[in-house]
Amino acid sequence: MKRSLKRQVRRRLPVRKTRRSPVPAGSPAAVTTSAVALEEKRAAGFRLGFDYGYSWGRSNSVLIQAPPQVTNVWDIRVLFVMSGKGVPYSPIDQAVYEALQANARECIAVSPFGPILELVDQMRPELVLVLEGMELPVQVVDALRMRGVRTAVWFTDDPYYVDVTEKIAVHYDDVFTLELNCVPFYQSIGCPRVHYLPLGANPGVFRPQPVETTYRRDVSFIGSAYWNRVSFVSRILPALESCNSMISGWWWERLPAFTRLGPRIQSGVWLTPEETAKFYYGSRIVLNVHRAYDDESYNCNVRKIPALSVNPRTFEIAASGAFQMTDERSDLLNYYKPGEEVVTFASPEDCMEKIRHYLNHEDERREIALRGLRRTLADHTYHKRIQSLLSSVFADETP
Structure with missing residues (x-):
């Protein structure tokens, strides 16, 4: 009975909660806590800045040590017909055009809606290269081949639009596709010369750089x-x-x-x-x-x-x-x-x-x-890709 009574008494006793007194602002303890937090943030910022700076230095050294792009300029004139579709194709248009300028004696770029036949009659190019090709009427391509001009198309969205490109591909002398699985497909519908050529990178735009x-x-x-x-x-x-x-x-x-x-x-x-x-x-x-x-x-x-x-x-x-x-x-x-x-x-x-x-x-x-x-x-630069493209088109010739 006495032991049971003691237990009841213990249960009824209030529990005393101890509260930690807040550190008054401006007190030495508060100043110390603030200084520690500031130092931790400063150290974290230093580590982050060091990591980015070190990475940029290492990346920049790769850029400096990269071998130069070797260019054997082909003695040819190229008319480059751009995609004509704007974003997101315009950066690819620009990259291909710059690579053609570096690898061919003369290159002119034109929209698929431009005076292509007139330019061909004036320029007399050895090659008309068309990027993507969906905006250029196939009647224009046929007219180019009737003039004895070599034509090539580079499909940039295979295999996602082959229902469209199959109607285009058969009108060209050379077909380039960025999808390996599409090479036998284009061959099966009657394209005589089909080449696998992926897109690449333009290091003039996509490159390591210090960023905010x-x-x-x-x-x-x-x-x-x-x-x-x-x-x-x-x-x-x-x-x-x-x-x-x-x-x-x-x-x-x-x-x-x-x-x-x-x-x-x-x-x-x-x-x-x-x-x-x-x-x-x-x-x-x-x-x-x-x-x-x-x-x-x-x-x-x-x-x-x-x-x-x-x-x-x-x-x-x-x-x-x-x-x-x-x-x-x-x-x-x-x-x-x-x-x-x-x-x-x-x-x-x-x-x-x-x-x-x-x-x-x-x-x-x-x-x-x-x-x-x-x-x-x-x-894997566009410079390399255009060298491969020209070598495939003019396989029996040398630059």
Whole structure:
């Protein structure tokens, strides 16, 4: 009974809560706490600045040591017919035109809506090269061939628009496609000379460069919100929300978590190549997610020709000196070494795991980015691509 009574008494006793007295503002303790917090911020800022500065120095050394672009100028005149489609094709138009100017004795660029036949009659070019070709009437191409002019087209959106390009391709002497899987397709419909030629990078635009803090991110993705990308981003939200991330491009308002990402996402925005290059280099990780070949909402690919080859963004990210994580495509092995010059992921879960890993391994991330930059400058510029194109067209001749 006595023991039970003691327990009841103990239960009824009030619990005394001790409160920590607030540190008065201006007191020595408050000043010390503020100084410590300021010093921690200063140290974190110094580490971040050192990492960016060191990375820029290493990247710049790669630019300085890169071998010069060797040019064997072909003694030919080239009329270059641009895509005529504006953004996002205009930067590719410009890059191809500059590379042609460097590799041919004379090159003139013209819109597909311009006086092409009149220019041909005046210029008498050995080659008319058409980029993308959807805006140029095939009757003009036929008229060029009737004049004895060599014609070539470079398709930049295969295999996503083959229902359209198959009607164009048969009118040209030479067909170039950036999709390896489309070579046998064009051959099967009667094109006599088909060549595989991916796009590349313009190092005059996509290059390492010092950038302001407004361009610095932990993770970034720049591109349109095709449905497969919407699904992918929805599944890696935890990784994006846990760091300083950025998504930019058309149609991202269709993402179910659009409002949840808040300022991390910009929809309806198409960044210029110059702005894109800054975000690439300012990001610790740049994601590259290819569009799906079987998306019936946007594609014109009723045959469902699978896509094996990489998009031009692959080369542009690497040329910017950025660390790239990309989904797997079999043709990537012909251009970069996964794990050494670029990192691949097999699923959203694999992507999130690797994001966490590489955000915590600065040295490893930096070395992969530098190796990717070296490889791109050596092998994957538009200068190199145009040399390959001219060599394929004029295979029996020498520059």
